[in-house]
Amino acid sequence: MFGTIFLLLNGLLLLVLLYSSRTRNFILPLNCCVLWVLPVLDRQKNEPPLDKGFLPWLGHALEFGKDAAKFLTRMKEKHGDIFTVCVAGHYVTVLLDPNSYDSVLYDTKSLDFTRYKNQIIKRVFMGVVNLHSDAVFIWHSRRHFHGLNLSKLSSSMKTHLQTLLMDDQKGCSPSEWKQDGLFSLCYSLLFRAGYLTLFERGDDATAVYTEFRKFDGLLSKMARCTLKRGKHESRKANSSRERLWELLSTTWLRRGSEVGCWQQSYQCYLQEEGVDAEMQKRALLLQLWATQGNAGPAAFWLLGFLLTHPEAMKAVKAEIRGLAPQDSSLQQPPLNKLETHSTPVFDSVLSETLRLTAAVIITREVVQDKTLHMANGQNYHLRRGDRVCLFPFLSPQMDPQIHQEPQKFKFDRFLNDDMTEKNTFYKDGKRVKYHSMPWGAGTNVCVGKEFAIRGIKQFVFLVLTHLDLEICDPQAKVPPVNPSRYGFGMLQPDGDLQVRYRLKRTWH
Numbered sequence: 001m002f003g004t005i006f007l008l009l010n011g012l013l014l015l016v017l018l019y020s021s022r023t024r025n026f027i028l029p030l031n032c033c034v035l036w037v038l039p040v041l042d043r044q045k046n047e048p049p050l051d052k053g054f055l056p057w058l059g060h061a062l063e064f065g066k067d068a069a070k071f072l073t074r075m076k077e078k079h080g081d082i083f084t085v086c087v088a089g090h091y092v093t094v095l096l097d098p099n100s101y102d103s104v105l106y107d108t109k110s111l112d113f114t115r116y117k118n119q120i121i122k123r124v125f126m127g128v129v130n131l132h133s134d135a136v137f138i139w140h141s142r143r144h145f146h147g148l149n150l151s152k153l154s155s156s157m158k159t160h161l162q163t164l165l166m167d168d169q170k171g172c173s174p175s176e177w178k179q180d181g182l183f184s185l186c187y188s189l190l191f192r193a194g195y196l197t198l199f200e201r202g203d204d205a206t207a208v209y210t211e212f213r214k215f216d217g218l219l220s221k222m223a224r225c226t227l228k229r230g231k232h233e234s235r236k237a238n239s240s241r242e243r244l245w246e247l248l249s250t251t252w253l254r255r256g257s258e259v260g261c262w263q264q265s266y267q268c269y270l271q272e273e274g275v276d277a278e279m280q281k282r283a284l285l286l287q288l289w290a291t292q293g294n295a296g297p298a299a300f301w302l303l304g305f306l307l308t309h310p311e312a313m314k315a316v317k318a319e320i321r322g323l324a325p326q327d328s329s330l331q332q333p334p335l336n337k338l339e340t341h342s343t344p345v346f347d348s349v350l351s352e353t354l355r356l357t358a359a360v361i362i363t364r365e366v367v368q369d370k371t372l373h374m375a376n377g378q379n380y381h382l383r384r385g386d387r388v389c390l391f392p393f394l395s396p397q398m399d400p401q402i403h404q405e406p407q408k409f410k411f412d413r414f415l416n417d418d419m420t421e422k423n424t425f426y427k428d429g430k431r432v433k434y435h436s437m438p439w440g441a442g443t444n445v446c447v448g449k450e451f452a453i454r455g456i457k458q459f460v461f462l463v464l465t466h467l468d469l470e471i472c473d474p475q476a477k478v479p480p481v482n483p484s485r486y487g488f489g490m491l492q493p494d495g496d497l498q499v500r501y502r503l504k505r506t507w508h
């Protein structure tokens with residue numbers, strides 16, 4: 001009797017194990033009371049190495065969420081350029097060979113890029129699913145960040161940056177130093193200028209910025225569903241989101257009659273798509289995040305690196321001075337020279353900054369079984385229902401085989417000896433197609449790239465030409481990155497870099 005029950009239990013356990021496990025386990029009943037579960041023969045032919053982690057279902061979720069770069073570096077050292085990990089019930093194949101990225105980026109048949117994204121959007125922005133599709137991408141790229149529209153937007157951005165910078169200095173005496181965190185200084189100015197440019201409203205830019213920073217601070221936790229209830233984080237996130245919806249929709253309503261601005265045409269697009277009013281306002285917050293969440297942090301890292309690397313600052317300032325015509329009556333080079341003259345040093349500094357601090361994770365869902373062809377000739381089988389992701393931050397950006405001393409900021413890394421842009425890099429003697437991917441690639445490429453580059457350069461140019469700016473502690477270094485931000489575009493610092501600044505005498 002007991003024997004029968006025991007055998008039945010064994011059978012049941014075997015079924016559960018086989019069902020819940022992705023592996024094909026061998027179960028050997030020994031001495032009628034011990035079960036040996038051997039994870040052998042566990043991979044289908046040609047599948048990437050599997051690392052499930054110790055925790056059932058959760059797998060590596062905690063380590064991944066805490067510091068994705070550290071975790072994936074460990075996995076890369078253990079398994080190589082391709083492996084599959086279990087993360088909160090999902091099997092995620094991580095590909096870290098940039099020469100093989102195209103087989104993921106350009107496969108729209110077996111891989112789907114909207115499903116996973118929509119899931120995150122649903123968590124963070126409470127809806128707006130199905131808006132975030134190829135159609136939105138095309139709408140953005142074709143109509144708004146190119147050609148004449150791009151010139152108009154950049155020109156408006158320039159005006160807003162200049163006005164805000166000067167307004168913020170109003171009431172200060174010429175010799176008076178102000179002290180602030182560099183991150184706050186950069187984020188606040190670029191966010192407000194970007195918001196005024198794209199959303200075309202003035203009086204609430206500071207309120208929107210203040211609320212957005214609260215929301216942005218909880219973003220990674222919202223996306224990973226790790227908001228702490230005890231600390232009222234959920235409540236904080238909800239109220240911040242609602243306040244932003246409110247601020248953005250009043251903006252929208254007041255501007256309702258004007259045609260032609262970015263926000264207005266986005267509204268028209270949504271209405272044509274049959275999106276209801278509630279979803280429209282949620283979509284606006286998503287757009288606010290996509291368009292204003294990265295430039296400020298990028299400008300912070302750029303200025304932070306310049307301030308802590310005097311040789312780089314000297315080279316950039318020399319290049320800026322060179323933009324001023326010799327006989328110019330102006331004491332400062334005009335801002336519009338940035339668009340008409342090449343600035344290879346400045347461009348190299350920006351590329352180097354983004355190499356070190358842009359960390360998008362590109363994720364796709366496998367919708368039908370796929371064979372992934374690697375550049376080295378190996379083929380791997382990807383299972384339907386799994387996810388595949390690329391983490392360009394680890395490779396190419398921080399890959400020591402592509403970039404020597406990858407942890408170091410080298411302002412001339414992207415400069416050739418003849419001062420042209422250096423864009424050829426090699427791995428194992430073979431030229432790499434992607435040597436840095438801050439803007440994503442394929443269907444994940446940033447549609448605001450040109451606008452962002454111009455805005456960041458305008459901002460840095462203005463700061464360097466209008467302000468005396470120095471770090472409070474001459475020995476200070478740029479702060480470390482906040483490791484929870486890997487995967488969400490530009491990284492943010494853990495802490496800030498204290499600076500003091502005042503308007504240059506020429507501008508008083």
Ligand code: HEM
Nearest residue numbers: 290291294295298358360438439440444445446447448452
């Ligand atoms: C340093 C600054 C920036 C970086 C590094 C950056 C990077 C990226 C990346 C990697 C993506 C793809 C994300 C993904 O699909 O997972 C993206 C998407 C996008 N970016 Fe940027 N971006 C920056 C600034 C901007 C700016 C200033 C704008 C617009 C004014 C902008 C507009 C967008 C939009 C609209 C998308 C598409 C979002 C969507 O899929 O609907 N970005 N960006």
